[in-house]
Amino acid sequence: MPIQLLHIYTTMSLFQKHEALLKDALNALIVRTYYSPYPENPKAYPEDADALAKNWISATMNNNYTALDQTDSNGWLGEEVSPFLQVGIGVRYPSFTHETILKHASLAQTAWANTSVNQRTGILIEALDRIKARFFDIAYATMHTTGQAYMMSFQASGPHANDRALEAIAMGYKELTSVPEKAEWIKSFGKFDLKMNKTWKPVPKGISLVIGCSTFPVWNTVPGLFAALITGNASIVKPHPKAILAIAIVIEEMQKVLAENGLPKQVVQLAVDTLNTPITKNLAENPLVKMIDFTGSSEFGNYIESLTKTTFTEKAGVNSIILDSVTDLKAVLGNIAFSASLYSGQMCTAPQNIFVSKDGVQTAEGLVTYEEVVKGIAAAITSLVDNPKAGPGTIGAIQAEATYKRILDAKNLGGNLVLDSKAIVNEEFKDARIATPVVIEVDKSQGAVYNRESFGPVLFVIKTAGLKDSVALAENLVKEKGALTCGAYTTNEEAKTLIATTMNNVFVPVSFNFTGAGFINSHAAFSDFHLTGGNPAGNASFANSEFVSKRFVWVGNREM
């Protein structure tokens, strides 16, 4: 069989291979009930997978990462540090000048743009299968760069990230096939017909740059990466210099599938840099780069948005909890404590500000005073973090030294220290950088303290005049600083309507009365939008139709 035909046969069959999954994913987007083709329970995978991954991470540390494309590379670099070990992991990646990266991307762009939507779909879903086979490697890579505990590292960077990637592929496929490839257009003028043959195609905008963050190097990167790719744009992934390894595995697997299908590996490139010699702006400002996905600080995100390009940003936000009335206060405070402690509050969806009326909280067992509620929050956190079976696995480690310092300094911000941060012992990683949540009580007038993001496990309890006051304060905070989520507890229908209407109108979703296994931190692919794109926390949303449609242009030709 000639090579060309073999190539076509192979890629066609990838689409056919994954067509049933694609249909399920497309249906999931419409019904938005629970859907995930990638099991989140490690036990659903081969028994030896974890052991093999442990061997892999040992062999990978202190070595050059040679599995990635190295064409025209100019050396090796890497400066990641494990928050669990507090030593460098010693992995070095091929480095390139930004000119080389852009040259490769331009060549790859031409080849990738000429693939069909079906080809791209098949290749990208196949890549997710290959990534799935590396979930355990990715888990250890995530742990030793972000400080996420094992289970979160596995789930967030593995199945949950794959879910989000598949969601982007499906949304892309939906949009890319929403206009027909051709139509015969006939307009009758009575005496004669005017006939035109029309064709339409979605033309990719061009090279994509995806800028990753240090805490969720895979989960926050793959939505933009796969959205850019499904719409025909070659992509450059520029991870945070302190969190490369996990996404390097993802790119390694993608490059393999591309090469197997006769396409340039450079359709997806890893662009690494260091804190002292950054290349992000060189890439971002280059006219060849047409779209940028960014997760990180508001300052850098605002800079990205100011570039005259198509941008998708997730920036800082301050998430609120409005505590009005509850059935079971203990269950509620336990839930809040877990949400605030999970990965030491280093989630973009972690709560920071808890608004409580000075008059306290109504419960099924009567009114609980404000003071008791504050104490209860502190007690719930202490109970969680002091439990050796739950604490270390929930809080993980602190990714960055700056975050660690912020936590220790929080008590000096001006509020009333309710619960100080402390170190707890992680039996497996005695050297881990650990800090439990700090709880600070402030009056509503102390906006300077709580009206800004204190990234990490810092909780403010804000004493308000009542429900309306709580809602107004949370609303204004969103207008100023943005938010990804809002938790609310109320047993009153009027209060519920007030909270929902007010927060939704400033484009923040509300999670009501979460207890048990439901946490405001979790946004499920194919159901929950992650970010709304409507408030200062970011201009994008995983994954609404815009998240893909902004990446290509419909162009139609007509012929008589």
Add this chain to the structure above:
Amino acid sequence: MPIQLLHIYTTMSLFQKHEALLKDALNALIVRTYYSPYPENPKAYPEDADALAKNWISATMNNNYTALDQTDSNGWLGEEVSPFLQVGIGVRYPSFTHETILKHASLAQTAWANTSVNQRTGILIEALDRIKARFFDIAYATMHTTGQAYMMSFQASGPHANDRALEAIAMGYKELTSVPEKAEWIKSFGKFDLKMNKTWKPVPKGISLVIGCSTFPVWNTVPGLFAALITGNASIVKPHPKAILAIAIVIEEMQKVLAENGLPKQVVQLAVDTLNTPITKNLAENPLVKMIDFTGSSEFGNYIESLTKTTFTEKAGVNSIILDSVTDLKAVLGNIAFSASLYSGQMCTAPQNIFVSKDGVQTAEGLVTYEEVVKGIAAAITSLVDNPKAGPGTIGAIQAEATYKRILDAKNLGGNLVLDSKAIVNEEFKDARIATPVVIEVDKSQGAVYNRESFGPVLFVIKTAGLKDSVALAENLVKEKGALTCGAYTTNEEAKTLIATTMNNVFVPVSFNFTGAGFINSHAAFSDFHLTGGNPAGNASFANSEFVSKRFVWVGNREM
């Protein structure tokens, strides 16, 4: 029946009344074959409609336009001039401070945002029915402000504009219903299920401003206006001070339907100003205004795009024709002549630059030299404009004095004058401002002459080294200045592929081998995208999914 119930009953029935039409429109968006529910032939309407409209325009001129909402108005103003009569039409509209307009819009926004998608759909399609009953009034209003001849005034501001408005409604309905209102989300953890009740709603971004142009005051205004409205945003229409009357009729009818349905008329407001006391920037820069639709100059369009808002722009562009090889040269040149002469080249889709190889054009009857082609273009134009039955009705009148001066000055730009502009007689309007197309021959090296928009009937014939040269010149022009369309004539498949690929990759649609009744100027709703949004001629596209999805934000709540 209580008033509230009556209200619900009435609006429900509007959706039901128009549901079949909506379904047809939704289907048309998918198949993109010919579709228009509003006949473009004036003869399809009541026999006395034209006579009644003539009476109406006579009665309307030199009077205050009292049919619009006047709450809190501070006077009357209007300075429109008929290009056919070259006298002021004397219509004065209620004027408001921009503060008043924004105050009204804010109140209306709350009411309109609270209507359901179905209510809005019913009300807006009903409004199109009412507008349809005013098509002849709108035609005369368009004639005496834009200088469009009668037939174009009728078709472009009447049925074709309604088609585009309906297209925006349908695309809006499609996007707004692409996510379910609710879902029960159940995640199994084996031992137990995690259940959440989820709801989603499309939250409108807020007040819309639609800035009209002087040449297509309805056709270019209603897509953005109806897109903003269907997505729940109250709208302020700020027409060009010289082209208000036609859109005033549209808004009058919309306000009537709104009031009948218990909604504030100010959901759609007309904001008039004068050239000397403009209010556009006051409105555009106000933080209450969240989205802006703009048609007009590149300079002002770039300013609009620079505002940190959601913007949809149509700016200047330079449209090219690439003349390679043809079957019937006479038919081709006649088609080009008509496209360039229609409304005196004052269409955003009119051709300006004709690229011809120095080696001439292959035809079924052999090679025609470059010189003969140039002469043929001039002859075709002369033949059209000198035909008293065709000329005046094709070219109409020149809308603006500045355009008129530009035409007369074109011969001094540096090229070789092939055909000068002249006045022809319009028997009905002896005082009309008329200028036939001017044809100027330039060498490809004279980019300074032809590489910019010469708005109006100015045609440049550019002598190139051959097809590849023609395509490269047209491509670079698009990159620099943008374009809405490109006409191409070739009988060669390779040439066709080269032209299509090259122009499509700079996001310009190509119309191949148009003769007879097909003209590159026409973009049909429900089939042709108007603008691609991918080149400097504008950032929007009538009507892709983004044209509506950027106007609202999906927000989802969860409850346990």
